[in-house]
Amino acid sequence: MRAAAAATTGRLAVGPSLTRTAIVLGGGAIVLGVAMVVAVAVGSVGVSIGDTAAILGHRLLGLPIPRTWSVGAEQIIFDVRLPRVLTAMLVGGGLALAGTVFQALLRNPMADPYIIGTAAGASLGAIAGLMAPILVPALAIGAGSSWLGLGVVQVLAFAGGLGTVLLVYAVSRTNGRVPVVTLLLTGYAVSSVLAAGVALLMFFSGQRLGAIFGWLMGSLANARWLNLAFAAPLLAISGALLVVRWRRLNLLLLGDEPASHLGLDVEREKLALTMLATLATSTVVAISGTIGFVGLVVPHLLRLAIGPDHRLLLPASILFGASLLALADLGARLAGGVPVGIVTALIGAPFFIYLLRRSRDLSRGAVA
Amino acid sequence: MAPRLRTLLLVFLSLAVAACTPAGSPSPTASEQPSISAAPSAAAHSVYPLTLTDDAGRSVTIPAAPTRIVSLAPSNTEIVCALDACKDLVGVTDFDDYPAQVASVTHVVIGGTVDVEKVAAAQPQLIVAAGNELTPSAVIDQLAQLGFPVLSLYPHTLDEVSDDILLVGRAIDAQAGATQLVASMRARAGALVAAVGSAERPRVFYEVGVFEGTIYTAGKDSFLASLITLAGGDPITGDPASTSIQLEDLIAADPQLILLGDAAYDSTITPASVAARSGWGGMTAVVDGKIIVMADDLVITRPGPRIVDGLEALARAIHPDLVP
Numbered sequence A: 001m002r003a004a005a006a007a008t009t010g011r012l013a014v015g016p017s018l019t020r021t022a023i024v025l026g027g028g029a030i031v032l033g034v035a036m037v038v039a040v041a042v043g044s045v046g047v048s049i050g051d052t053a054a055i056l057g058h059r060l061l062g063l064p065i066p067r068t069w070s071v072g073a074e075q076i077i078f079d080v081r082l083p084r085v086l087t088a089m090l091v092g093g094g095l096a097l098a099g100t101v102f103q104a105l106l107r108n109p110m111a112d113p114y115i116i117g118t119a120a121g122a123s124l125g126a127i128a129g130l131m132a133p134i135l136v137p138a139l140a141i142g143a144g145s146s147w148l149g150l151g152v153v154q155v156l157a158f159a160g161g162l163g164t165v166l167l168v169y170a171v172s173r174t175n176g177r178v179p180v181v182t183l184l185l186t187g188y189a190v191s192s193v194l195a196a197g198v199a200l201l202m203f204f205s206g207q208r209l210g211a212i213f214g215w216l217m218g219s220l221a222n223a224r225w226l227n228l229a230f231a232a233p234l235l236a237i238s239g240a241l242l243v244v245r246w247r248r249l250n251l252l253l254l255g256d257e258p259a260s261h262l263g264l265d266v267e268r269e270k271l272a273l274t275m276l277a278t279l280a281t282s283t284v285v286a287i288s289g290t291i292g293f294v295g296l297v298v299p300h301l302l303r304l305a306i307g308p309d310h311r312l313l314l315p316a317s318i319l320f321g322a323s324l325l326a327l328a329d330l331g332a333r334l335a336g337g338v339p340v341g342i343v344t345a346l347i348g349a350p351f352f353i354y355l356l357r358r359s360r361d362l363s364r365g366a367v368a
Numbered sequence B: 001m002a003p004r005l006r007t008l009l010l011v012f013l014s015l016a017v018a019a020c021t022p023a024g025s026p027s028p029t030a031s032e033q034p035s036i037s038a039a040p041s042a043a044a045h046s047v048y049p050l051t052l053t054d055d056a057g058r059s060v061t062i063p064a065a066p067t068r069i070v071s072l073a074p075s076n077t078e079i080v081c082a083l084d085a086c087k088d089l090v091g092v093t094d095f096d097d098y099p100a101q102v103a104s105v106t107h108v109v110i111g112g113t114v115d116v117e118k119v120a121a122a123q124p125q126l127i128v129a130a131g132n133e134l135t136p137s138a139v140i141d142q143l144a145q146l147g148f149p150v151l152s153l154y155p156h157t158l159d160e161v162s163d164d165i166l167l168v169g170r171a172i173d174a175q176a177g178a179t180q181l182v183a184s185m186r187a188r189a190g191a192l193v194a195a196v197g198s199a200e201r202p203r204v205f206y207e208v209g210v211f212e213g214t215i216y217t218a219g220k221d222s223f224l225a226s227l228i229t230l231a232g233g234d235p236i237t238g239d240p241a242s243t244s245i246q247l248e249d250l251i252a253a254d255p256q257l258i259l260l261g262d263a264a265y266d267s268t269i270t271p272a273s274v275a276a277r278s279g280w281g282g283m284t285a286v287v288d289g290k291i292i293v294m295a296d297d298l299v300i301t302r303p304g305p306r307i308v309d310g311l312e313a314l315a316r317a318i319h320p321d322l323v324p
Helices: A002-014 A018-043 A051-061 A072-105 A118-135 A152-172 A180-203 A206-217 A227-241 A248-252 A258-259 A265-289 A294-306 A310-334 A340-358 B001-021 B074-082 B100-104 B116-120 B137-145 B158-171 B177-198 B223-230 B247-253 B271-275 B307-318
Strands: B050-052 B059-062 B070-071 B087-092 B107-108 B126-129 B150-153 B204-208 B209-211 B215-216 B255-262 B292-293
Touching: A018 A051, A018 A072, A018 A310, A051 A072, A072 A227, A072 A248, A072 A265, A072 A294, A072 A310, A072 B107, A072 B116, A118 A152, A118 A180, A118 A206, A118 A265, A152 A180, A152 A265, A180 A206, A206 A340, A227 A265, A248 A258, A248 A265, A248 A310, A248 B087, A258 A265, A294 A310, A294 A340, A310 A340, B050 B158, B070 B074, B074 B087, B074 B126, B074 B150, B087 B116, B107 B116, B116 B137, B126 B137, B126 B158, B137 B150, B137 B255, B150 B158, B150 B215, B150 B247, B158 B223, B177 B223, B177 B307, B204 B223, B204 B247, B223 B307, B255 B271, B255 B307, B271 B292
Parallel strands: B070 B087, B070 B126, B087 B107, B126 B150, B204 B255, B255 B292
Antiparallel strands: B050 B059, B209 B215
C-alpha cells in the first residue's frame, strides 16, 4: 500500500512527458481559439465573417482597414459579443479550475466550486443587491446603484461568496485542523441558512423575480468590458497561483496523513488552496451568477481523458472549461437568450452520463 | 404546451406590472391626484438636441428628431402609434398586438428577453423601455452605454400615463398630437369618474391569476388598485411586493364583486369554477352571483392610450346601472 502510494507519487511528482503535455495543451488552445472565433462570429444578427474579422482587426489591433461595415455591426461584434464571449471564457475556465481544485482538496467526486458555501453566499449578496432599490429607496435612482463603476450586485455577490467561505472555514477549524468532512458539513449547513434568506427575499421580490431567477440560473447577458476589467486580474492571479500548486494537489490526493508524511504542510496548503479557489469562484460568480455543471463535470471529463495528474489537469481544465462555456453560451444566445446554466445542464449532463457509461477506466477517472 | 406556457407567463408578467406598481413610490412625473389636471400648455415643437428626464430619473439626451424608434413594451408601442409614429418603429416585442400594423415590425424582445444584438442592428434613435424591471435595468444600462437614448416609462397612476404620453410626445416631436390625445383621455376619464363618483363603493376583488394555490391580485397602492378606485370600487388588495393575497384574508375582506382578469386568457376559469373553489362559497359576491369575466383585461392592465377603455370596462362592471 505504502509502496504503491510512493510509486504513484513518484510518477505524479515527475509529471507527464513533454509530448503529451504539448498535445493536450496545444489541442486545448486550438479548441479554445476555434470556439472563440465561432462564438464571436455567430449570433442572433448575421454579420459576415469578413466584416467580423475586419472589425476585430480594426478595433483590437488598430489596423487601418477602411470602414465598409455598419455602425450596428461594429457595436454588435465589439461591444456586445466580444465582451460576452471573453466573459464566458473567463467564467468557464475559472469554474473548471476551481472545480478541479475542490474535487482534489475535498477528495469528493461531487465537489464543485460552490460546495462549501460560495454559491449560497454570493446568491444572497447578489439578490440583496438586486433588491436594493426596494430595500433602500435612496438607491433606486440611477447613479446610486454603482460603486467604483461596478454594480452593487457584483460587489455584494463577490463579498458574499468570499465571506461565507471564510466563515465556514473558521467554524470548521478545531485544534488548528480543518477536517474535510467537517468543512463539507459546515458548508452545507451554512448554505442552508443562507438559502432560506434567498428564498425569503425571492418571495418579496415582486417584479424583480425574473432578474433574480436569471441570476440564480447563471447568465452572461450582463457581460461588459467593465466587468471583465474587474474579473480578469483577480482570475489571472488566483489561477496562476493555483496552477503552480499542481504538485501539492497531487500529494493531497493521497490523503492528509500520507501527504503530511511526505513533507507537506497540509493545513496551510488546504487553507491556501481553498482561499485561492474561492477567490476565483467568487470573482466568476460576481459577473455571471451561479452557472452550474461546468465546474463539476469538466474536471471529471478531463480526468477520464488525460488522467489525474494536476500538472496537466489544471491548465487543461482552464482551456476546456473556457471553450465549453463559450460554446454553451452561443447555444444559449441562439436559443433566444435562455440562461446558459440551462444549456450546460441540458446538453452537458447526458453527454457526461454517456462518457461515464462508456468509460472502462472509471475507477481511475473518479477522484478517490 | 411550451408556447402556451410562455404566453401565460408573459401575460402574467405584464399583469404583474400593473398589479404591483406601487403608486406611493417617488416619480419625477408623479402627481398623486388621479383624474383631471390642468390642460397642458399650448403645443410646441421640440428643439433638438433635447434632454428629458425619464420615469427612472435618468437624464436622456436625444440628438435629433427620432425616425427610428424601438419600443420594449406593448404599452410603449401603443403610445408611439397613438402619436402617429407607428411608421418609425423599427423594433417591438413579440407580445405586441395593437395596433395591427405593428405585426410586421421586427421583434427585438422575444419571450420577455431583450435581444441586444437585434436592437443594435436596428440602430434606433430612440428606445422606449419599461420601468419596474419589465425591461431589466441591466439591459437599459447596456443600451445606454451603446450610445442609444433610452427613455424608461413607469406610470403609477392613470394621470401618469398621460404624463408619459406627453413625455414621448416631446421626445419624438409630436407634442400637438400628445396634447390632443391626453386632453381627450382626461375628458373621458373625468366623465366616467363623475358618473360613478357619488355611488356606493362595492368591495371589489380583481383576480390577476391563481398559480399553484397562490392568489394574485392588485397590490396595495398599485396602478390597478387606483384604477378600481377611480371606477367607483373599493379594491381588496394584496401584499404590495408579492401582489398576492392569502385566501383567509380574502374571505375576511368578503368581496361583493369578483372580477376575473385571468379568465380572459384561461378558459378553464369561469364564474362557476370560481364559485366551486374550496373556501370561496361564503363570499358575498359568490352568494350573490356577482362574478364577472373581464374580457378587457388587456386594456385594463396595459398602461397605454387605451387605459381609459380599461377604466370604462371596470366602471361598467362595477356600476352597470351608471355606465351605459
